[in-house]
């Protein structure tokens with residue numbers, strides 16, 4: 001029996017389909033049962049009311065995932081937003097998410113959905129870039145296969161050894177996100193792009209880092225239709241990055257790096273090369289920095305102390321088994337320097353770089369664990385990523401299609417409709433991550449979608465996308481994050497401090513999101529301007545629903561449950577709220593903290609140095 005081309009088989013979510021269980025039907029028969037026997041009607045996803053012309057863009061831009069969640073709780077598992085005339089249908093049913101990733105390009109396509117990023121943000125003209133896109137993805141994936149990772153891990157470790165003393169001062173107060181950001185960015189850029197990119201005149205690595213994160217902050221707005229002339233900060237930082245990337249390509253050593261090899265294989269016109277490198281720079285840094293921060297921060301929580309100790313003793317065990325223990329003072333048995341009887345001048349004098357053989361033994365053990373998906377550190381990283389995952393992933397309907405949910409209901413989408421999934425909302429759903437999706441639990445079951453081919457079963461769920469366009473840097477990223485978390489834990493004992501900052505922030509390290517909205521108060525605490533004249537006029541002109549959903553203004557009573565949910569979200573995995581809340585506003589990329597996270601870092605010292 002041939003499947004109708006426009007009807008996408010989605011009924012592979014085996015646990016949920018009662019009809020399948022009852023009749024013991026296979027995937028295809030099950031879909032046909034729903035289509036013809038049960039005769040469910042196909043309908044368009046519900047359109048959310050909104051403002052004339054602007055639709056829902058104001059509310060979505062202001063409240064991000066909080067608004068998406070609100071729409072889901074009111075309108076169900078599929079609904080359509082209007083964003084300045086462009087319709088975007090959100091899908092939450094697991095079978096539809098599977099189809100979103102699994103369907104061939106002739107049905108659900110990638111290119112037109114992400115063109116606004118590649119073209120507007122990175123300046124890559126679609127006509128020239130997309131014919132090469134599949135090859136570039138394949139080549140990057142090939143350059144970062146697991147068998148290539150040990151060399152990268154050793155280079156990352158030597159960068160860590162160089163930077164750790166300045167970033168984690170002995171007995172000093174540290175803003176953890178800034179320290180992690182500098183460590184991860186400077187190390188990974190050196191490994192993937194070469195040292196020359198970090199040695200730009202007038203400021204070197206610090207200037208590059210500062211400029212990149214200014215670009216990153218403007219990234220989402222730059223993809224929107226708002227003209228770039230209104231975003232001068234973004235334009236300046238992009239221009240600087242392009243100039244530095246162009247210069248870095250000319251260094252002969254660049255050819256030996258991962259990105260140098262990628263450029264050579266890509267066959268892209270030379271003027272486009274810096275633009276492609278900018279895209280890879282963004283993709284390789286924007287997520288790993290917050291992923292490392294959250295993984296480390298979750299392991300610092302008192303309730304996760306046992307996990308943190310086991311992570312360290314796992315490293316020790318491997319070092320012992322390999323017979324390298326003579327060279328290494330085991331991390332779990334070392335005390336932070338503040339607990340020793342040493343004077344602080346002694347502690348600082350012991351600060352110097354570890355001996356090569358010590359570091360190499362620790363790094364090899366950490367690497368082994370970082371690349372083993374079953375190890376505790378890998379599971380902790382995956383779980384932290386799950387809880388702070390991005391809020392949107394996009395595709396587009398390449399023809400008129402009908403999606404079928406796990407329960408057999410059907411949703412039709414016209415050709416050209418933008419389709420979105422929301423991993424952040426999905427990852428907080430206890431049906432998919434039982435028993436308690438909001439808890440940090442590295443021992444939980446993997447997410448299994450459909451037959452597991454589009455999104456491989458994993459704790460980190462949808463964090464790396466799926467299907468042919470899944471993240472090509474996944475293995476590298478998982479290794480990098482887990483390696484750094486282990487090295488940092490091995491090097492310093494970190495404790496939260498309630499004190500406010502006692503140090504002056506260095507230029508370029510200021511916290512990005514201090515000003516941003518963490519939790520949209522009027523999404524949870526009522527309608528602040530309900531009585532204003534403007535509000536009354538708007539209500540009269542376009543109706544209550546359009547104002548409420550167009551601007552995101554809700555009543556307290558109606559949103560009491562939603563309010564609790566939102567409050568739990570910004571601190572999910574952290575019941576006592578010790579960590580900074582995460583910023584729910586941004587849709588793209590792993591969530592960043594919206595407040596600084598001050599910690600006291602006490603360097604562990606080796607017994608052999610005593």
Ligand code: HEM
Nearest residue numbers: 283284287288291393463464465466469470471472473477
């Ligand atoms: C924790 C870290 C990371 C996360 C969570 C992540 C996540 C993602 C996601 C969700 C996508 C889109 C996939 C889709 O739509 O199906 C993506 C694409 C991509 N990622 Fe990653 N990524 C990470 C790290 C990296 C690293 C380290 C690299 C490079 C070394 C990288 C390179 C890329 C590239 C080049 C793309 C674009 C693919 C395209 O244009 O089709 N990523 N990543």
